[in-house]
Amino acid sequence: MTRQLSRRGPRWPWSWLPHQHRHRGQTSRRARRRLRLLGAGSLALVLLLVTTVALLVGRDGGTPEPGTPEAGTPETVSCARYGLEDVRVTARGPGGPTDAAVLDARVFGPGEQRQDRFRLEHEHGGITSSYHVLADGLDWDRPVGVVYHFHGDGAFEYENPQYTASCLAEVAREHNMMLVVPRTPDRAGEITWWEERDLNARWFLSLVEERLEPEYDIDRSRTWLTGYSGGAQFISQELLADHLDLVPGGGAIMMGGGQAPDSPAAEPTREQLQDLRLRWDVGTEDDGTDPQARFNALSAAWDGHRWYEEQGFERARIRYRDGVDHFGLPYARILQRALDAAEEDAQEDAQDAS
DSSP, X not given: OOOOOOOOOOOOGGGGSOOOOOOHHHHHHHHHHHHHHHHHHHHHHHHHHHHHHHHHHHHHTSOOOTTOOOSSOOSEEEOGGGTOTTOEEEOOSTTSTTOOOOSOGGGSOHHHHTSOEEEEEEEETTEEEEEEEEOTTOOXXXXXXXXXXXXXXXXXXXXXXTTHHHHHHHHHHXXXXXXXXXXXXXXXXXXXXXXXXXXXXXXXXXXXXXXXXXXXXXXXXXXXXXXETHHHHHIIIIIHHHOGGGOSSEEEEEESOOOOOSSOOOOOOHHHHHHOEEEEEEETTOSSOBTTBOSOHHHHHHHHHHHHHHTTXXXXXXXXXXTOOTTOOOHHHHHHHHHHHHHHHHHHHHHHHO
16 A cells, blocks of 8 residues: 655635724624534545545455465455365464464363464474464364475465465365474574575474374375475475485475475385375476566476486476466465375275275
């Protein structure tokens, strides 16, 4: 909104009127008339201001454009911009209709832990950061998988879970998986996962081992890592490269990034090389020439896919989306298709084994 500069209105021109002697009654009547006119004008001005504010609130109260934070949480959100046409879901976030808990997880019983919870804190080695758990609507009588989503630089997905995360959580729920959205511990300069990635990884692994796995009955054979931009870089250059045991089954999806690692330390098992599904998804226009997105995600994704394929990962795949830039990827549909394919493969394997 453009800030309005204050302007001083014209002064009443009494100072240049010639001095006149008026009858007391005539002066009184004129004064009262001026007061009435002034009062009417003031009321009209107030009504105009109220109407203007109402119009502005109505205009700004709609669904925000992608990447635009908005105060408060809407009741529902459309997932069309994330690739799920005709899908509206409950907006999930603190202060919204699904805000279930604000205290530490360990004061709750098993029932409460299976609800959505936001901005929970975890400390490891003197480093503290926070995370969301989106677990509403899951069937805990069946195995529950997990999707860890790593936000892009700036942490929009974490700070505004009512948008991207709500749609990702709906896809995860359809496959009886909970969604965990951690916030990078990074606090210096721009908020990223890929800077100080070794330190950030230690915090995240501690979160999984000390909090999430003890508090939830997670089916680790269905563990998925998803990341956008800088989050994709963190997955491909750190988690898959040095901590592959985090993903004994499932896979990883790198969206808008996912470069090859520098000096990987992990040694994948034969089963991981055969079974883990690694996906890169990037737009052909995401080449770093956009002033709003200087990162060459197209080159990074190509580099990461090539490297992991050369290491022997048999299910490494990449998709190039014609005409799509850094901000146009259908995040939820990408996750949906990956989970659908994995589920179909699992069903076929079960049929073959029976």
